[in-house]
Amino acid sequence: MGLNSGKLDRRVQFLRTELFDDGFGNVQGPFEPFGSPVCAARRDVADAEKFAAGTIQATLDTRFTVRSSPFTRSINPADRLTSEGLEFNIIGIKQIEGRNSFLEISCKALVT
Template sequence: MSAGALDRRIAIRRAALTNTGLGTVTTWSEIATLWASRKDASDGEKAVAGTVQSTVVSRFVVRSSVMSRGIRPTDRLTEGGLTYEITGIKEVGRRDRLEITAEARLDHEDNNQDQGL
C-alpha cells in the first residue's frame, strides 16, 4: 500500500471505567492516531423514536504495527467528525495491513441543529 493511499487521519479511543462513589462513569481517551484509507461500504436510514437516523459503514485500512494490532472491537474510531463503533478487524495481504470495519450513526435532528437549520 502506497503512502498516498493513506489519506485519512484516524484516532482510536478506548473506554476506561471510573468508580465515582455514586456510580461508574465511562470516559474515552485517545490511545493511537494512525494514517488510514477509507472506503464507505453502505449507508442507510431508519426511523427510531420519532427521529430519522442515518448510518454509514466504512472500511478503514491501516498499516499493521504493534500499535494497530492492539486495536480491540470494543474501541471506537473517530474520523472526519464522526465517531465509529468498530464491528470487525481483519488482516489484509501478507499481514502488512489491517482492515477495520466500523459503523457511525448520525441523527438527522442533531445534524440539522449543528448546521443551524
C-alpha cells in the same frame, strides 16, 4: 489490488475507555484518545451492499485500512475511532494484503 502508503490519505484517532468499579460492578468511563493519530484509507460501504445485507438504517458503514503495527494490532472492537468529525464503533478487524502488512477495520457510525 495492492495497497500502498500513498492511499493512506487521512488521519484517524482511536478512542479507548477504562472500566472502573463503582461498588456495584464495572462501569464504563468516557472514551478518551488512545495513542497518536494514524494514517488510514477510508472506503464507505455502498448502499447496494447495505441493502444486500438486509439492513436499511440511518448508519454509515465504513472500512478503514491502516498499516499493521504493534499499536494497531492492539486495537479491539471495544475501542472506537474518529475521522472527519464522525465517531465510529468498531465492528471487526481483519488482516489484509499479506501477513502483517495492513489491517481493515470495519466500523459503523450513526448519521444524524
